[in-house]
Amino acid sequence: MLDKNLESLFRTWLIEHQGTVLKVARAYTLTVEDCQDLAQEILLQAWLSLPRFEERSDVSTWFYRVALNTALSWHRQEHRRRRHNAAIEIADVPLVAPESAEQLIQREAVERLYAALRQLPGTDAALVLLYLDDLTYRQIAEVLGISENHVGVKLNRAKKALSELLKDEAP
């Protein structure tokens, strides 16, 4: 692929898959600064891997693979932000209308989920993230590189661990 094509493809995917990047970065970091650093590292790895992208792969599973591989090998101390740039910012968006009670409950539930995800072992957190984002067993198997049967077994175990953590944190 030509550089220009790669660039425009990357821009398109950036818009479509930044949610994946943010979710993975949030699940594996504790502070906003670390989250920004990890998100940038994921995008760097995606950019570097883009020339090797095979058209037959599914883009969303490809993005998940890059994001999770980067997150699991990411070490805070080694990747301290070398320069502060405004390329990536994570910030709360001011609400235009007050949240409904249901929205508030959902938001709290999501925050609790992130807190629980951070306590799970790396691979379990990855499995739960993929499950929460509604990936099929086949897609999860593709991301993790394990058999579909094994996904089922591991996912049940991870969900059980997650339930325990959420039970402990219940207000």
Added chain:
Amino acid sequence: MNPDDFKQAWQAQTSQPHLTVNAELLLNELRRNQQQFNAMIFWRDAREIGVGLVMIPAWLMMGMKLDLPWAWYLMIPALIWIPAFMLIDRRRHKKVNVPSESLYQCAENSLAEVEHQTWLLRNVHWWYLLPIVIPMMAFFGHLGWELRGGGWWMVISVAGMFLINGIAFTAVYRLNQDAIRGTLDPRRRELQILLASLRDESPEAG
């Protein structure tokens, strides 16, 4: 709430917080990062070959100018061997880790890489230290033998050189072993745990 309710909440989540990406700035940053990485690789290789290329003629010239004995030139094979070994090893074990591979494959590749680095550092005395230390010791031994009429002063000087060589050898060796213990071993264990957690296909207990 059970995991499925949480799943519903997860999927309905509003974009809070929001990730803002300035694509132009990000692409510039990514390009700069890639250029820096390529430059780093180039200069690292250039430095390793360059040191050998500069040292060999310098060594030869010094030997001729100071009319040093033949043992001085035993260092030349070491000056060729070390950069050649490093370059060949790097080509043979070129980093094959591709973050777009599956998590299992990526972890396996990382583990292979860490194990190779560990092997290199654990055997640093074979491919790096001894090829330097042996010709140096041979040179000082030869010098001591040729100047054996110099009395105790000469014996002390040669013994001092042997001692300095030995201390330097031990210090560099220990530094490398510390790097294995402090950095590579924890990383290897981390990767082994990650792989084991993916490999474990035993049916769910209970």
